[in-house]
Amino acid sequence: MPPAAETESSVGDGSPPGAAETARGLLELTRPGNILSAGILTFTGSFVAAGVFTTPYHVLAAVLATVFATGAGNAVNDYFDREIDMINRPDRPIPRGAVSARGALAFSLVLFLGAVVCAVFLPVEALVIAVVNLLALVAYTEYFKGLPGVGNVVVGYLTGSTFLFGAAAVNNALAPSVLILFGLAALATVTREIVKDVEDIAGDREEGLKTLPIVVGERPALFIGVSAMVAAVGASVYPYFNSGFGLAYLVLVIPADILMLAACVQSFEDPSAAQKRIKHGMLLATAAFIAGRAFALTGPVV
Numbered sequence: 627m628p629p630a631a632e633t634e635s636s637v638g639d640g641s642p643p644g645a646a647e648t649a650r651g652l653l654e655l656t657r658p659g660n661i662l663s664a665g666i667l668t669f670t671g672s673f674v675a676a677g678v679f680t681t682p683y684h685v686l687a688a689v690l691a692t693v694f695a696t697g698a699g700n701a702v703n704d705y706f707d708r709e710i711d712m713i714n715r716p717d718r719p720i721p722r723g724a725v726s727a728r729g730a731l732a733f734s735l736v737l738f739l740g741a742v743v744c745a746v747f748l749p750v751e752a753l754v755i756a757v758v759n760l761l762a763l764v765a766y767t768e769y770f771k772g773l774p775g776v777g778n779v780v781v782g783y784l785t786g787s788t789f790l791f792g793a794a795a796v797n798n799a800l801a802p803s804v805l806i807l808f809g810l811a812a813l814a815t816v817t818r819e820i821v822k823d824v825e826d827i828a829g830d831r832e833e834g835l836k837t838l839p840i841v842v843g844e845r846p847a848l849f850i851g852v853s854a855m856v857a858a859v860g861a862s863v864y865p866y867f868n869s870g871f872g873l874a875y876l877v878l879v880i881p882a883d884i885l886m887l888a889a890c891v892q893s894f895e896d897p898s899a900a901q902k903r904i905k906h907g908m909l910l911a912t913a914a915f916i917a918g919r920a921f922a923l924t925g926p927v928v
């Protein structure tokens with residue numbers, strides 16, 4: 627398999643991409659849907675932890691830091707994954723020649739710098755989370771992704787940490803309602819990451835990665851993933867009964883739970899469709915968190 631272009635980029639006919647193709651490729655490297663979702667998760671963490679914001683500029687800085695960090699993590703992941711993606715995802719910007727490997731790396735470094743610039747304005751507890759997360763994002767692909775289950779847990783922590791980060795920006799990172807949202811997002815993300823590893827097993831095996839499905843087998847790995855999702859679904863009623871989230875939360879989170887559990891069953895036959903359906907359920911659950919806090923039962927959310 628010819629290596630992805632390191633310094634020069636060229637599209638299908640060998641000609642260099644135009645400026646528009648390169649710009650589209652750079653935007654695509656950030657995975658815009660993910661950076662938007664991640665920013666919403668951080669905002670939700672602040673919203674759940676503080677309700678009406680006493681420090682709106684800290685919330686804005688935290689949301690922007692999350693957007694930059696997520697974009698940087700996605701871009702540097704595609705840089706390190708450029709050989710695997712020649713097999714698994716040839717349509718991505720680097721393997722298709724829209725962006726050179728070196729260009730993607732430089733772009734990710736600029737985004738990492740943007741995250742740091744935003745994070746330095748935050749309270750120290752939020753700054754600590756940002757530093758840990760940025761180091762984890764740089765190290766993920768090279769050091770954690772190829773270790774069975776470890777990479778899945780790292781991505782699960784990073785996703786769930788957005789709630790902690792938003793809450794830390796308003797000096798309330800350890801609110802029980804925030805901690806439960808962290809756990810729900812982390813567990814559900816671990817499940818989706820395992821399903822994605824089953825989907826990507828061919829390219830990962832060719833690159834010598836020891837992902838969970840490669841080490842323990844696809845079905846045992848999926849059973850581990852389903853167990854994590856069952857635990858998350860079971861815990862998803864906690865915010866309604868113990869944190870003061872209103873009925874609007876249940877009305878939205880129950881369909882989300884059903885959708886994600888159904889996707890887990892589907893993952894044994896069609897992991898590609900299943901991982902996408904899990905993501906849809908996650909987005910519906912995010913709406914449940916926001917609605918639950920917005921229409922909270924009388925009294926504070928704890």
Ligand SMILES: CC(C)=CCC/C(C)=C/CC/C(C)=C/CC/C(C)=C/COC[C@H](O)COP(=O)(O)O
Nearest residue numbers: 660663664785810811814858859862908909911912
């Ligand atoms: C049981 C229950 C109620 C769970 C709630 C789960 C929840 C709200 C999860 C939040 C997930 C979410 C909206 C994540 C968006 C932010 C993000 C960047 C996630 C990390 O994604 C890593 C993934 O490998 C990227 O792959 P892809 O999505 O295919 O680009």
Ligand SMILES: CC(C)=CCC/C(C)=C/CC/C(C)=C/CC/C(C)=C/COP(=O)(O)OP(=O)(O)O
Nearest residue numbers: 664692695696699700703756759784785788791
């Ligand atoms: C709160 C702060 C400051 C940071 C958090 C940033 C967030 C939300 C990170 C979420 C996880 C994330 C974006 C990880 C980046 C690496 C990544 C894309 C992992 C999954 O990649 P692969 O395992 O290679 O799978 P694909 O490339 O096929 O998606």
Ligand SMILES: [Mg+2]
Nearest residue numbers: 703704707711
């Ligand atoms: Mg990748």
